[in-house]
Amino acid sequence: MKINQLCLSRSGQEILQNITVELPDTGVVVLLGANGAGKSSLLQVMAGLLSPDCGQLNFSPDHSCYLLPEPAVFYPYLSVKEQLQFVAQQMRVAAVDIEPVMERWGLTAMANRLTRHLSLGFRQRLSLAQLDVSAASMLLMDEPLNGMDPQVMQAFMQQVQAWKSQKSIIMATHIMQDMESLADWVVVMHQGELVTLRRHTDGDSFHNIYNQAINDWQASGDVMDDGR
Numbered sequence: 551m552k553i554n555q556l557c558l559s560r561s562g563q564e565i566l567q568n569i570t571v572e573l574p575d576t577g578v579v580v581l582l583g584a585n586g587a588g589k590s591s592l593l594q595v596m597a598g599l600l601s602p603d604c605g606q607l608n609f610s611p612d613h614s615c616y617l618l619p620e621p622a623v624f625y626p627y628l629s630v631k632e633q634l635q636f637v638a639q640q641m642r643v644a645a646v647d648i649e650p651v652m653e654r655w656g657l658t659a660m661a662n663r664l665t666r667h668l669s670l671g672f673r674q675r676l677s678l679a680q681l682d683v684s685a686a687s688m689l690l691m692d693e694p695l696n697g698m699d700p701q702v703m704q705a706f707m708q709q710v711q712a713w714k715s716q717k718s719i720i721m722a723t724h725i726m727q728d729m730e731s732l733a734d735w736v737v738v739m740h741q742g743e744l745v746t747l748r749r750h751t752d753g754d755s756f757h758n759i760y761n762q763a764i765n766d767w768q769a770s771g772d773v774m775d776d777g778r
């Protein structure tokens with residue numbers, strides 16, 4: 551995916567400014583940024599839920615995309631199984647077998663339960679199962695780890711490892727260390743700008759990458775303030 555000079559305003563405020571980036575077709579990209587940096591807004595633009603005010607997004611021809619929003623939203627009067635069937639239909643996935651997906655995410659016993667009656671942990675499992683049935687080539691996740699219990703977290707980590715050689719996975723997160731073992735690329739956002747995109751290697755701490763990016767960003771602002 552190529553994003554070129556993208557900008558977005560909401561309620562008269564500039565939320566995303568001049569974002570230009572080329573994202574890899576496979577692997578995990580972790581979006582880091584403080585509250586209000588613009589991570590969720592960027593994911594929503596990528597998913598086509600928000601239209602940018604300027605700039606372009608270019609996708610490969612066979613691209614399909616599925617966004618896991620925060621908080622997750624389901625149709626309250628659909629059962630778990632129906633919700634997954636609905637996602638498969640929406641994503642035009644022809645012959646999806648829902649049973650193994652429910653099995654993988656520990657949802658089989660909940661298949662007929664209405665989504666509005668699910669506990670938080672099972673809502674998370676259903677969110678992740680939706681990514682599974684979507685069969686999308688690009689998975690966008692907004693804070694996927696929020697409130698996740700260790701068992702679901704482990705299943706999530708394993709699944710992302712399995713997906714990442716075939717899919718592009720872009721996730722915004724505050725929980726920095728947990729994602730370090732999965733990340734192939736790190737993007738740092740600050741005040742609506744994309745300030746860093748860099749490859750992530752083992753042992754690279756998100757904390758250091760983030761602090762370095764913000765320091766560099768501030769230093770470049772200082773240079774501009776000096777009159778150049």
Ligand SMILES: Nc1ncnc2c1ncn2[C@@H]1O[C@H](COP(=O)(O)OP(=O)(O)OP(=O)(O)O)[C@@H](O)[C@H]1O
Nearest residue numbers: 560561565583584585586587588589590591592722
């Ligand atoms: N619907 C909206 N209308 C107006 N402004 C909005 C709307 N949603 C978000 N914003 C503003 O856009 C900016 C970026 O918000 P966004 O949610 O994209 O950031 P974020 O990095 O995902 O933050 P967080 O980590 O807190 O979720 C913030 O200033 C926020 O107040």
